[in-house]
Amino acid sequence: xxxxxxxxQYYETDQMAIVHHSNYVRWMEExxxxxxxxxxxxxxxxxxEGVVSPVVSLECRYRSPARFPETxxxxxxxxxxxxxxxxxxxxxxxxxxxxxxEGKSEHCFTGPDGRPVNMKRSFPEVWEKLAAQVEE
Amino acid sequence: xxxxxxxxQYYETDQMAIVHHSNYVRWMEExxxxxxxxxxxxxxxxxxEGVVSPVVSLECRYRSPARFPETxxxxxxxxxxxxxxxxxxxxxxxxxxxxxxEGKSEHCFTGPDGRPVNMKRSFPEVWEKLAAQVEE
Amino acid sequence: xxxxxxxxQYYETDQMAIVHHSNYVRWMEExxxxxxxxxxxxxxxxxxEGVVSPVVSLECRYRSPARFPETxxxxxxxxxxxxxxxxxxxxxxxxxxxxxxEGKSEHCFTGPDGRPVNMKRSFPEVWEKLAAQVEE
Amino acid sequence: xxxxxxxxQYYETDQMAIVHHSNYVRWMEExxxxxxxxxxxxxxxxxxEGVVSPVVSLECRYRSPARFPETxxxxxxxxxxxxxxxxxxxxxxxxxxxxxxEGKSEHCFTGPDGRPVNMKRSFPEVWEKLAAQVEE
Numbered sequence: 001x002x003x004x005x006x007x008x009q010y011y012e013t014d015q016m017a018i019v020h021h022s023n024y025v026r027w028m029e030e031x032x033x034x035x036x037x038x039x040x041x042x043x044x045x046x047x048x049e050g051v052v053s054p055v056v057s058l059e060c061r062y063r064s065p066a067r068f069p070e071t072x073x074x075x076x077x078x079x080x081x082x083x084x085x086x087x088x089x090x091x092x093x094x095x096x097x098x099x100x101x102e103g104k105s106e107h108c109f110t111g112p113d114g115r116p117v118n119m120k121r122s123f124p125e126v127w128e129k130l131a132a133q134v135e136e
Numbered sequence: 137x138x139x140x141x142x143x144x145q146y147y148e149t150d151q152m153a154i155v156h157h158s159n160y161v162r163w164m165e166e167x168x169x170x171x172x173x174x175x176x177x178x179x180x181x182x183x184x185e186g187v188v189s190p191v192v193s194l195e196c197r198y199r200s201p202a203r204f205p206e207t208x209x210x211x212x213x214x215x216x217x218x219x220x221x222x223x224x225x226x227x228x229x230x231x232x233x234x235x236x237x238e239g240k241s242e243h244c245f246t247g248p249d250g251r252p253v254n255m256k257r258s259f260p261e262v263w264e265k266l267a268a269q270v271e272e
Numbered sequence: 273x274x275x276x277x278x279x280x281q282y283y284e285t286d287q288m289a290i291v292h293h294s295n296y297v298r299w300m301e302e303x304x305x306x307x308x309x310x311x312x313x314x315x316x317x318x319x320x321e322g323v324v325s326p327v328v329s330l331e332c333r334y335r336s337p338a339r340f341p342e343t344x345x346x347x348x349x350x351x352x353x354x355x356x357x358x359x360x361x362x363x364x365x366x367x368x369x370x371x372x373x374e375g376k377s378e379h380c381f382t383g384p385d386g387r388p389v390n391m392k393r394s395f396p397e398v399w400e401k402l403a404a405q406v407e408e
Numbered sequence: 409x410x411x412x413x414x415x416x417q418y419y420e421t422d423q424m425a426i427v428h429h430s431n432y433v434r435w436m437e438e439x440x441x442x443x444x445x446x447x448x449x450x451x452x453x454x455x456x457e458g459v460v461s462p463v464v465s466l467e468c469r470y471r472s473p474a475r476f477p478e479t480x481x482x483x484x485x486x487x488x489x490x491x492x493x494x495x496x497x498x499x500x501x502x503x504x505x506x507x508x509x510e511g512k513s514e515h516c517f518t519g520p521d522g523r524p525v526n527m528k529r530s531f532p533e534v535w536e537k538l539a540a541q542v543e544e
Contacts, residue, residue, distance in 0.1 A: 009434070009437070009438055009441070010150060010151070010156075010437055010441060010451070011150060011156045011158055011434050011437055013150050013151035014146060014147060014149050014150065014151070015146070015149040015150070015151065015153040015154075015204065015319075016324050016326065017151040018151075018326070020146075020147045021297070021326070021327040021330065022147055022294055022295075022297045022298050022301070023294075025293070025294045025297055025330075026294050026417070026419050029294070029417065029418055029419055030417055033417070033418060033477065037477075042477070043418070043477070044476060044477055047287075052288050054288065054290070054293070054334065054337070055293040055334055056333070056334055057331070057332065057333045057334065058293065058330075058331065058332045058333075058334075059329070059330065059331045060329065060330045060331075061328070061329045061330075062326065062327055062328055062329065062330075065326070068151065068452060069441065069445075069450070069451070069452050145298070145301070145302055145305070146301055146305060146315070147298050147301055151455075152460050152462065154462070157433070157462070157463040157466065158430050158431075158433045158434050158437070159430075161429070161430045161433055161466075162281070162283050162430050165281070165282055165283055165430070166281055169281070169282060169341065173341075178341070179282070179341070180340060180341055183423075188424050190424065190426070190429070190470065190473070191429040191470055192469070192470055193467070193468065193469045193470065194429065194433075194466075194467065194468045194469075194470075195465070195466065195467045195468075196465065196466045197464070197465045197466075198462065198463055198464055198465065198466075201462070204316060205305065205309075205314070205315070205316055282422060282423070282428075283422060283428050283430055285422050285423040286418060286419060286421050286422065286423070287418070287421035287422070287423065287425040287426075287476065289423040290423075292418075292419045294419055340423065
């Protein structure tokens with residue numbers, strides 16, 4: 001899997017002249033979307049099947065601020081996936097390789113009725129691809 | 137109609153230490169939503185009837201930057217509404233009354249099929265309220 | 273201390289027709305800014321003295337999605353402050369009182385040179401007000 | 409000059425399941441930043457020299473909504489630049505080549521004191537590069 005690259009935009013800075021912390025949460029999503037595409041399970045296909053994947057929880061630890069206009073590299077790994085809850089880990093690094101932030105997110109999968117979907121049962125081919133990625 | 141008030145947020149600033157210009161576009165939307173609520177035609181009721189109101193065009197002229205944490209006052213007026221196109225004008229003023237920006241927006245109304253809805257015919261009570269607000 | 277109120281905006285929704293999860297992080301900031309103002313230690317005064325307060329870490333647990341155009345109430349409490357690290361806890365509730373999300377944030381204070389400022393020593397009056405708010 | 413490409417992100421959608429209109433304004437900025445970099449006059453170098461380039465006015469006409477996760481191509485052209493005011497035009501096209509939006513922006517250049525900088529006089533090499541790009 002290739003790491004995701006995000007170029008810092010001017011509108012992502014704040015008056016501390018660093019990237020506003022809420023944007024890292026958005027970059028984690030960008031990287032997650034890209035990761036699922038690379039894996040062959042793009043979110044938009046799942047949505048066309050009526051399955052959405054809301055965020056259940058989120059964590060971010062900020063280490064060194066990202067700045068305009070550097071390019072930040074985000075690596076994603078699957079840390080847990082047993083069929084219902086998906087847990088991901090993220091590392092965000094600046095242009096010079098320094099650690100900007102580390103993050104975690106937890107997701108569920110729900111159907112059109114808002115009820116949880118067991119991916120192992122309902123979408124075994126998606127489940128298999130994701131489960132095969134699990135690292136500690 | 138009461139003017140809309142928006143408190144400038146830290147995340148709306150950029151590294152020029154002023155509000156990023158894209159946020160004025162969002163405040164125009166905030167004020168528009170509020171205006172329609174005050175008028176008794178809230179957007180969410182229209183959406184429940186299957187009608188959405190996308191933006192067709194937008195203009196903004198920036199006069200004096202808004203800054204964190206001042207409160208900006210947005211006044212809205214309807215400048216044209218014959219049943220299909222709705223045109224609005226905006227004035228955004230800082231805490232001290234200075235003109236921060238002036239804007240215009242143009243909207244249409246479309247149904248679930250994406251086709252234009254003639255509000256005068258389909259929602260005469262909404263049309264009447266809006267049409268009664270038209271000022272030059 | 274009065275709880276902070278945020279009206280959900282249209283631009284905060286995503287195509288799941290709920291508020292995008294990154295916005296809760298912004299509302300936590302809105303509520304924090306308001307809390308510090310109510311306490312008499314507004315962020316902008318600190319910044320004029322050369323002190324900024326970046327986010328060190330962040331957590332959010334999503335319980336029930338907020339939707340346009342409801343008003344969300346955010347309560348803030350100080351959970352730890354010994355002079356350098358400030359820890360806050362948040363509860364975000366929907367218009368009907370249901371729990372939408374719970375959050376935590378951790379902040380430091382740094383000077384113009386980017387080095388940590390010991391608030392107890394350098395800004396004892398701010399330190400005192402914040403330290404007096406600590407709850408478990 | 410190469411056209412700029414922006415991949416639509418999930419957080420840029422709204423509950424109409426299209427990109428929220430405020431994001432086109434941000435993509436115009438992304439494309440402008442990229443254009444100036446390609447031209448050899450990056451914004452961050454100018455800022456290091458104490459010159460910022462605020463937006464004076466903005467226009468956007470929305471033609472066909474962009475949707476997640478398509479890639480939008482933005483072309484930029486300089487329509488006027490005599491030394492103080494810079495006018496740019498934008499065309500935003502979807503993955504299938506359809507016109508999503510057209511935009512215009514107008515910028516000035518100001519120094520650390522907030523006063524206008526005459527680029528022709530103060531930064532002739534930047535002025536020359538930009539002036540050479542002017543198309544009707």
